[in-house]
Amino acid sequence: MIYLDNGATTLLKPKSVSRASAYAIRHYASPGRGGYRAAMEAAEEVYNCRELAAKLFDTQPDQIAFTLNATHGLNVAIKSLIGPGDRVVVSGFEHNAVMRPLVAIGADVVIAGRRLFDPDGAVEEFSEAITPETKAVICNHVSNVFGYILPVEKIAEICKEREIPFILDASQSAGCMEISHRDLGAAFIAMPGHKGLYGPQGTGILVCGQLGKTLLEGGTGSQSELLTMPEFLPDRQEAGTHNVTGICGLAKGLEFVLAQGPVHILRHEQRLIEKAVEGLADMPYVHCYAGNSCTQAGVLSFNVEGMDCEEVGQYLAQHDIAVRAGLHCAPVAHESAGTDKTGTVRVSVGAFNSKRDIAAFLGKMKKLHR
């Protein structure tokens, strides 16, 4: 199989990831609950993962809370800061992991920056939309549909100046872009462990700039005489037994990313996307949504004239090429780009893809209209 659906999950991972998870399931007990060897060793591995994440995201280990995925982290962040009727400014490229909680809460959602691959325009629109009444700003770092790199550093700067909490959705950027929690001053940064951090599914990280409300309550192995959740991190956001097998795998994924360097991984992915765009440009029946190396990461959307995106996805699947078609759980992003009626076909690459994968994909695309 040629796997080009890394925006959903990086299926190709360092071998050390599955080895670490397999070792953990055989040897580790619950961390932070006992004093015996299997529990203490589990706790050591969990803390090791916190330290690696803290290093990658330029923060302190106790500000790293483990979650189930990015959606879990975003729900904690959003429900900590936003209530019914509160004004929230979001980008025009948000995923439903942001939009659905906001709609469920009944927030007053203002969308800024809807033009694709226009970061300067986005900064201007955010600056206008953020008013003293704004309770929070939420921004996707990289669009999961178009790979558009949003100018989150500048948006975070505006938030800092105006003392408005900033939430970053780093679902597509964690692991392939430099993210400094210290520099951004974000209230929360949410991300999955199973995409650009190369960890197993069922893992995620919420970088916490503040305590936040609890989404779940339960045992933490600390302050057990209290019937309320601890008022300190990370325990407040980590009710119940940790996903130790997942976290051990995630630690190996983080080690891989730290060794490669996010900038190196991004450049590799961008080269592959550039090659795909060049190849698709020779096919007049294909329309690509392409930016440049400053505005697009390792994700590319396209459509084929006269074909439904799902048909294209199915055709590629029949040739053992894995891509994703449809709305990608991001109808707002499709509305912004004018593809909400059609959807798109999405190619998303990772560190383990090669030029050969792109060549194979292009080869099948050439045969599509013959």
Add this chain to the structure above:
Amino acid sequence: MYECYLTFRSITPCQQAQRYLTGQSLRSQLLRTPKSIAFKGCGYSLKLNDTAIGLAAAKLRQANISYGSAYRIYSDGRVEELYL
């Protein structure tokens, strides 16, 4: 005879403190807080040498790593809180 402990409210700050102290060449043992000094239920502690506990506490304060309290537990079960 006695043993000296710095207590922590949870395992994560205890681990953070132990790694910091190890980096400062101060050895410690991480373990469950003994019942006699676990006044707020479950917790973890660092067991240190009597000669090292004062320096360790000072270094943690300097590094803004907070600990709960410091104790000496005597072999006959008596507990003495240390004000370091």
